[in-house]
Amino acid sequence: MSAAGTEPTLHERHRAVMPTWMATYYDDPLELVDGKGRHITGGDGRTYLDFFGGLLATMVGHDIPEITEAIQRQTHRILHSSTLYLIRSQVELAEKIVARAPVDNPKVFFVNSGSEAVETAFLLTTTARASNQVIALRGSYHGRSFGATATTGIRRWSASSLSPLQVTYAHSGYKYRSPFGHLSDREFTAACRDELQTMIETSTSGDIACYIAEPIQGAGGFATPPDDFFVEMKTVLDQYDVPFVSDEVQSGWGRTGRSYFGIEHYGVRPQAITFAKGLANGIAIGGVVAEADLMDCLTANSISTAGGNPVAMTTANAVLDYIESHDLQANADHVGRILRQGLEALAGSCPLIGEVRGAGLMIGVELIVPDTRTPAVRQTDAVLAEARNAGLLIGKGGLAGNVLRVTPPMTVTETEAYEALDILRDVLDKVYQADAAAPV
Incomplete structure (x- = not known):
């Protein structure tokens, strides 16, 4: 004191x-x-x-002047409207994301954070599959909300065992502390693939809402899988028609250097991608880009009061333009x-x-x-x-x-x-x- x-x-x-x-x-x-x-x-x-x-x-x-000036221009016009009205900057940002996302026939929904983005992905996939079973990775971090915490595979970031989901934790690409770490990359990936199949056959009903993975694990210490890791995991997922959700809250928009979205480096086209953080350079933002059939599966009304707000959308448009132009x-x-x-x-x-x-x-x-x-x-x-x-x-x-x-x-x-x-x-x-x- x-x-x-x-x-x-x-x-x-x-x-x-x-x-x-x-x-x-x-x-x-x-x-x-x-x-x-x-x-x-x-x-x-x-x-x-x-x-x-x-x-x-x-x-x-x-x-950054181009971004700061975009924010200032928008704040002098209108700060908020809600998704019950058309928002031009929201449509423009969605068009940019749709043009670059490695997702078939994509649509976009905007929220306010990575946690909310992950929750949206869970809402979509559990509804579409009529299942609350999810496969997540050991060492993962997906947020601090109820479902996101339930799929976080790091003990010190997961505060409760209570969950709306039934979660099975599969091996991640973190070789350094894996029981398979002594194997070559190819053998390691094969062992993780075979174990994933065993887990689906023994620990789930086989009707699984989604498999969620960070291309490079963030809070898990930037665990980086071998290049063929997710391709091999997807061969198993496709056998059971399990949607792949790529959590790009930290790895999106070119930060990894090797691809615009982190999952592209691994040659996988996911059914949905969650994003947030850097898209608006610190202004609160989040969202999901998903295949149209998955995005449109909800049968009840849903809106977002602050998701897609004009200030965040204008900022994000300026950020993506700056990334491209520079x-x-x-x-x-x-x-x-x-x-x-x-x-x-x-x-x-x-x-x-x-x-x-x-x-x-x-x-x-x-x-x-x-x-x-x-x-x-x-x-x-x-x-x-x-x-x-x-x-x-x-x-x-x-x-x-x-x-x-x-x-x-x-x-x-x-x-x-x-x-x-x-x-x-x-x-x-x-x-x-x-x-x-x-x-x-």
């Missing part, structure tokens, strides 16, 4: 009125007050290089390779690093206790804090919270990438040396 006679700090005020389960980074949490490009100013007056991008939502950077997918691939190669080089000299993985500007660095595969949770927190002290903001994730998440906005430059690598090299060495010198 604050000393007698002094005003409480923002952190103390936060703790007084916010839930205890709403986590913040750092022992002394940081307020973000201003930003430009890939740099952000904190309430402490310091400027930081932002390599987390508001949990991947600040997709193209802070205070070829940011190519930049994500190019700068992502610089970061990935630099981090892999660090892994060769830093015993704390167990694995570097990901694609484009979704990079995970799994930290381990040296000479083991024990998750280095304490060291991960230390790296996060030391990186902040050195002027770099990154995130963390993974099943045990031991994976650094390196996710700069898609406008990041080569110079900024090398600056971040220099900071991470120094920080990882500092944490390793301090750990090695500590008494046993």
Whole structure:
């Protein structure tokens, strides 16, 4: 508590009125007050290089003029209307998504968040299949709402066993800690495929609403499957006519560098794609693009009061136009390779690093206790804090919270990438040396 006679700090005020389960980074949490490009100013007056991008939502950077001006123009016109009225920017955005989505005969419905997008996908698929059985992946994260939490395969992000769904958890493409991890990629994928078939035959009725998967798992620590993984899983799903839902809340719009939607890299055409986060560069947005028959399966009325609102739609149109006109997918691939190669080089000299993985500007660095595969949770927190002290903001994730998440906005430059690598090299060495010198 604050000393007698002094005003409480923002952190103390936060703790007084916010839930205890709403986590913040750092022992002394940081307020973000201003930003430009890939740099952000904190309430402490310091400027930081932002390599987390508001949990991947600040997709193209802070205070991008083309986006800021689009928001300002719309706010001077109308802020809200609801989907009971025609919204021109909503139709225009849906047309852009339909033109790029790897979904047959697609339609789009807009909501306000990734959690709501996933819930919409579950509403559609459970209705269409008249089943509440869902297959999700171990290590997955799909949101904080009831159904989304039920399909989240990370214990520390799943607060309740209560669920509107019956969920079967299949193997993910996370080889590093898989019981099949010792196999080659081809053998690993075959083992996961065969296990999926066994699970369907033994743990479900066979009439399954959907299979939901993140092409690259986000909170799970950017677990990145072998290239043939989802193609092989879909051969099993197709035998049972199970719809594939690709959760692209973090991997969409070219961030992976290798495809516009993350699932395209794997050669799979899903029946539905959920999206949110970076589409509006931080403005609340979400949605589903799905095959028309699936999207139109509902027999009751449904609208969205705030989903598809003019401000979010206008912003998202500006974001997609900016990504296209500045070829940011190519930049994500190019700068992502610089970061990935630099981090892999660090892994060769830093015993704390167990694995570097990901694609484009979704990079995970799994930290381990040296000479083991024990998750280095304490060291991960230390790296996060030391990186902040050195002027770099990154995130963390993974099943045990031991994976650094390196996710700069898609406008990041080569110079900024090398600056971040220099900071991470120094920080990882500092944490390793301090750990090695500590008494046993």
